[in-house]
Amino acid sequence: MRSLRLAALILLAAAQQASASGRLVARPVRLARRTASHAAQHMVMLPAGRYRPLYAPPGAERVAVAAFALDREPVTAGAFLAFVERHPEWRRDRVRRVFADARYLADWPAATDAGALGAQRRPVTQVSWFAARAYCASLGKRLPTVDEWEYAAAASERATDATADAAFRSRLLALYAGLGRQTAAAAFVNVYGVRAMHGVVWEWTLDFNSVVLDDDSRATGSGADARDRHLYCASAALGATDPSDYPAFLRHAVRAGLGARSSTSTVGFRCAADMVIS
Amino acid sequence: MSLHIHRPHGHTVAQTLLALLCALLAMLFTFSLAGCNRVADAAPSSDHTAVPVRVPNDEIVGQEVAVLTEAPNVPPAITRTHATRVIVNLDVIEKTMRLADGVDYTMWTFGGSMPGRFIRVREGDQVELHLKNDKHSTMPHNIDLHAVTGPGGGAKSSLTIPGGESVFTFAALNPGLYVYHCATAPVPMHIANGMYGMILVEPKAGLPKVDREFYVMQSEFYTHGKFGEKGLQTLDMEKGIDERPTYVVFNGAVGSLTGDKALQAKVGERVRLFVGNGGPNLVSSFHVIGEVFDNVYTEGGTVASQHNVQTTLVPAGGSAVVEFGVEKPGDLILVDHSIFRAFNKGALGMLHVSGDDNAKVFASLKGLGGTH
Numbered sequence: 001m002r003s004l005r006l007a008a009l010i011l012l013a014a015a016q017q018a019s020a021s022g023r024l025v026a027r028p029v030r031l032a033r034r035t036a037s038h039a040a041q042h043m044v045m046l047p048a049g050r051y052r053p054l055y056a057p058p059g060a061e062r063v064a065v066a067a068f069a070l071d072r073e074p075v076t077a078g079a080f081l082a083f084v085e086r087h088p089e090w091r092r093d094r095v096r097r098v099f100a101d102a103r104y105l106a107d108w109p110a111a112t113d114a115g116a117l118g119a120q121r122r123p124v125t126q127v128s129w130f131a132a133r134a135y136c137a138s139l140g141k142r143l144p145t146v147d148e149w150e151y152a153a154a155a156s157e158r159a160t161d162a163t164a165d166a167a168f169r170s171r172l173l174a175l176y177a178g179l180g181r182q183t184a185a186a187a188f189v190n191v192y193g194v195r196a197m198h199g200v201v202w203e204w205t206l207d208f209n210s211v212v213l214d215d216d217s218r219a220t221g222s223g224a225d226a227r228d229r230h231l232y233c234a235s236a237a238l239g240a241t242d243p244s245d246y247p248a249f250l251r252h253a254v255r256a257g258l259g260a261r262s263s264t265s266t267v268g269f270r271c272a273a274d275m276v277i278s
Numbered sequence: 279m280s281l282h283i284h285r286p287h288g289h290t291v292a293q294t295l296l297a298l299l300c301a302l303l304a305m306l307f308t309f310s311l312a313g314c315n316r317v318a319d320a321a322p323s324s325d326h327t328a329v330p331v332r333v334p335n336d337e338i339v340g341q342e343v344a345v346l347t348e349a350p351n352v353p354p355a356i357t358r359t360h361a362t363r364v365i366v367n368l369d370v371i372e373k374t375m376r377l378a379d380g381v382d383y384t385m386w387t388f389g390g391s392m393p394g395r396f397i398r399v400r401e402g403d404q405v406e407l408h409l410k411n412d413k414h415s416t417m418p419h420n421i422d423l424h425a426v427t428g429p430g431g432g433a434k435s436s437l438t439i440p441g442g443e444s445v446f447t448f449a450a451l452n453p454g455l456y457v458y459h460c461a462t463a464p465v466p467m468h469i470a471n472g473m474y475g476m477i478l479v480e481p482k483a484g485l486p487k488v489d490r491e492f493y494v495m496q497s498e499f500y501t502h503g504k505f506g507e508k509g510l511q512t513l514d515m516e517k518g519i520d521e522r523p524t525y526v527v528f529n530g531a532v533g534s535l536t537g538d539k540a541l542q543a544k545v546g547e548r549v550r551l552f553v554g555n556g557g558p559n560l561v562s563s564f565h566v567i568g569e570v571f572d573n574v575y576t577e578g579g580t581v582a583s584q585h586n587v588q589t590t591l592v593p594a595g596g597s598a599v600v601e602f603g604v605e606k607p608g609d610l611i612l613v614d615h616s617i618f619r620a621f622n623k624g625a626l627g628m629l630h631v632s633g634d635d636n637a638k639v640f641a642s643l644k645g646l647g648g649t650h
Binding site for chain 2: 103166174178246249250253254262264266
């Protein structure tokens, strides 16, 4: 039901792109029928709300998140293979080195063969941020922001915000410690209907670090300045909204370690889209 | 300053003598002050009370790759008498290892063993540290070496994603025995999972010669299961925050220094232990049952600051060097003398001493236990 409503009501924006001024601007476009049905099938609508980021902007412990749509599951190797076939400039043997490091899709048997990975519902990994962003754009979507991703990831099966729940935290730590041991298909579906946010792969976000954002975004986005923060030693606890939220620290550290060309075996992604109620 | 008491009516002999004595004392005092000043001005680096501002100005001759060792082994003493460029290749590997019999834990390691590989360089060396993170790792990692003068002890320059490598260089300015550890957020979790080791910066003059050197590092584990509960155990964060460890161990596991893995020495030998404490929380009361430490280099510094010590404190994120001659065959027991930790949580090790007995050192005359 939710899916049908989603398809009927929303327009998906094109990927948010940095305009000449450097500000993030959403450019809503009306979806083609094919994309709308794709969205209905693969995406979930999340209502507007607020969440508590690990590092809150000055004066506000909670950050508002507008309604948006998010992929139900991480993008699979099979789906990514279809993308590189449609857009050969993203094949590993043709990609420009500025957009992906040498490990980009290096675990595939060949440039257009995902091997056993492609046949299964396995999330694609060893993809750079540039490639993930291009994939989403090719479907009229974009990467979720850190705020959106964390907002969606705060949910358990029953609660929209389970981050303060010690049992939930403990469960996430155990999932992270065994990252990749569980499949996306086996991972839990949260209250929004989003699957496998934890413990299958780490995921790219649009503003994963400050390198790709301008000063405006850095001042307001809560994940943007991970690299600027002293995410080493005990000083990481300074200014954190909850120094006991270890799962959030781990996710931040993962983002802080990445460059936009990084292609690692533990990082995949899913796409998001703006929603415009027509 | 002067203690002269002026009396207008004239001086007695005693008063005159007193006055002379005072003047003499004042002169001596002034001289000794001047002496101190001279020492401080002339040789700041040789006087341990002065505060030097160190400048790396040793000529770097050649290059070598550091030999890194698994505990309890220590790389050989450095014999060269010049500074060199030392390449340290340290690989971060996450792997499931034995914590106790039937108990496994996914350790995050520097070098694939517990504790992290022992690094040995010489004061004045230029160290080039290559930190590689295994491609199968789940987390990014970095390294903070307490021997490093620089941002985050190297941590700020070494955040490394799985499959990646970071490289930085530092001058080994200060000699001593230092802990290194991962400092990626959340730091307590990375340390609780095993990310610590030690680096020895040997003083230029070297260390006194001994017959055996060993690497012993204490640390704690916080598991969901109770002590000894079988299976794969995971980190219990609440226990960590409350500082209630399930395990307190030497060299990464219960029993890593007992039975056929006991340290070995012979009667008449001199033993040096490089003792570290990875924490993450506890301070160790390090003690060897049946021995007395002849020398203790407190907190891993370079001065044998105390002799004839029974128990020495090893701070979390700190170290100590202890030296002793072994005079009697038998098993010496290494413990954290906060003794429940030894008895119930695993903080026990063994140094087996073989050789000829000397009944003058110890002999049991009457009772249940013989000395052999």
